[in-house]
Amino acid sequence: MSKFGAAQGVGRLEDIRLLTGEGRYVDDITPKTALHGYFLRAQMAHAGITALDLAAARAADGVHLVLAAADLEAMGVILGMTGAQVRTRQGGKGAGPERPVLARDAVRYAGEAVALVVADSLAQARDAAELIGLDVEERPVITALVPGGEAIHPQAPGNLAFDYSLGDEAAVAAALEGAAHRVALDVVHNRIIVASMEPRGCFAEWQDGRLHLAVNGQGVWVQKAELARQLRLDPAAVRVTNPDVGGGFGMKGMAYPEYIVIAAAARALGRPVRWMSDRSEAMLTDNAGRDLLARAEIGFDADLKITGLRVHIVSNLGAYNSQFAQMIQTELYSKVLTGIYDIKAAHMGVLGVYTNTTPVDAYRGAGRPEANLTIERVMDHAARVLGVDGFDLRMRNVIKDFPYPLLSGAQVDCGDFANVLAVARARGDVAGYAKRKAASAARGKLRGLGVASYLEAILGSPVETARVVLQPDGGATLYVGTQSNGQGHETVYARMLSEQTGIDVALIRIVQGDSDAIATGGGTGGSRSVTVQGTATKAAVGALVAGMIDFLQSDVGVKEVSFDGTVFSAPNSNMSLTMAEAAEWAREKGRDDLLDVAQTIKLQAGSYPNGCHLVEVEIDPETGAMVMDRYTVVDDFGTLISPELVAGQVHGGIAQGFGQAVMELAVYDDQGQLLTGSFMDYALPRATDLPYFDIHHAPTITQTNPLGMKGCGEAGTVGSCGAISNAVLDALAPRGVTSVDMPFTPARIWTWLQEAQAGSA
């Protein structure tokens, strides 16, 4: 247990600041002189632009600047951006049409930015935007998640962005053909809106010929590179900072068009310009999450061992190729395609489709929640169809031998999946379930038990740098390449450095999110932060200590100096120096080089967090209302660095999974209008919707990093949707319901019950 652990009652270092209104979010630090930017956005989901008249807006009160695509082009802005293009079945690359940062000749989703108005006040900017004359010619709107229809982009005929395939298709077909039992299931992964507490926003200012963009992101370097490219600047002339950030969840990890346009406006005006999305604007324009259809087919031999798995996916990319979009339901999904199971014959095929909807990109877990939901639902379905116990079916098929090679080419280094299942079964009191079900029935309620195991794979750059600078006050500054969005990085990094150096936590300062202060970094995403940053910090402390030992030995002539995490000492010597004292000595001797140490590490392999979620729900058949009654989770995160922060991540992850499973759904009509563009129409979970989460750990220690940890940031979302889905079906199955799909709103549940009753009548 950490010496600063929960037992001592020490909370997160950042909490007093963040919970008492002392957080410094981007709008808190916007210069008072900043002008206000407001984007005119497309009302149609698909239309050619036939005329754009900006004259009246430009002449309006308080307006300093109005920019459209042509203005940006005249300013030399590159305008077009696109994301990664996945390797296709045919060996080529997915279609990556360019997305102009302001619409040029057409708009392709409702909400796409057409023009920027910059004015003294936001109200003036809004008023002026209404004076813009935008004439359009409507085009057919594509919203259905099937390839076909008139192409939104000429580069993607039939709106097909890519056809991706992984695995031996023929071998898997043969394995399924020859299977003793074969089961198939369609799984809908509902589209969600990320809805970070702090919406997306930024300000840009130019100082001495350099651009500074402050933005609520998940790292500064991606933005820096895109800004430099778009504005044709030397990267050295671009500074990007991330102040406090109120939730990112993958959605804030990308370069977005608005930041480029705001930066260009600030350059043109020579004044700071700010933009902050309002809630509905964020819901309309933030990259959305999930939104795919999956069909899974699984085969078993006579002993109920899996012989083959085939998954076909249609993935909605939205209107453009956002940064990671093509990778998510393909390469990222494939990392955990087979979940915790030993499946030698597996194949996945994915069609990526462009539609006239907001772009879709990474959302907490990015591909891994989707893969686990599919495999866990089809496993549960198989158990139900084959009439066998779901735990037994899973137990029969879990991976037992490590390292285990995955279809993706990577390997799972360690785990004990059978143990995790067994612990979950015991902790969740499955033995007592029948009694609870009977008690529910006595009250007229339908109780269901749902299980879902999960396999996670941490993502993102395996490279990270840590720089430790010992300060004259006896403290230290730690420069990191990751970016907290509220997770508590400051706490965990400061405690780690304190534990390794003996420096008081109160004297440790964490510096993140400033491309001038930190040369490179991988940012935060993919559950990578503490693993990579912690490994880098450990390496930096190692180099710091080694340098100090060398200095003490040569300078004092003492042999065998060692450092125990608090003091430098040596046998047969009365030397006892804290890090601060050693630093002071080095400083006096002119050895400042010893006080500023950076190390860059590269993880040689990723780690595989895994676990099992166990859920009990109770449904009122009269109303369809569902209550999540019991929640047990057993995780294998390897070494726990900060148990209380881990619990926080698991809580938040489950809550987000619950949101997707039970209430969240982004709905477009057939004209591509978002019908769920406010919190009146789009429900998010509240604390009162959630039960106590009974969290347990069953760790196996990974050797893939020197900390032995596996990453926990996304795991809650990866396991929860499957467990809740399986619980809901389990509750409804006795009433004849055979198929359910998220979100499990009362109206949908009630309808399924009515349909089942009508069908059996």
Ligand code: SMO
């Ligand atoms: S959605 Mo994530 O930061 O892999």
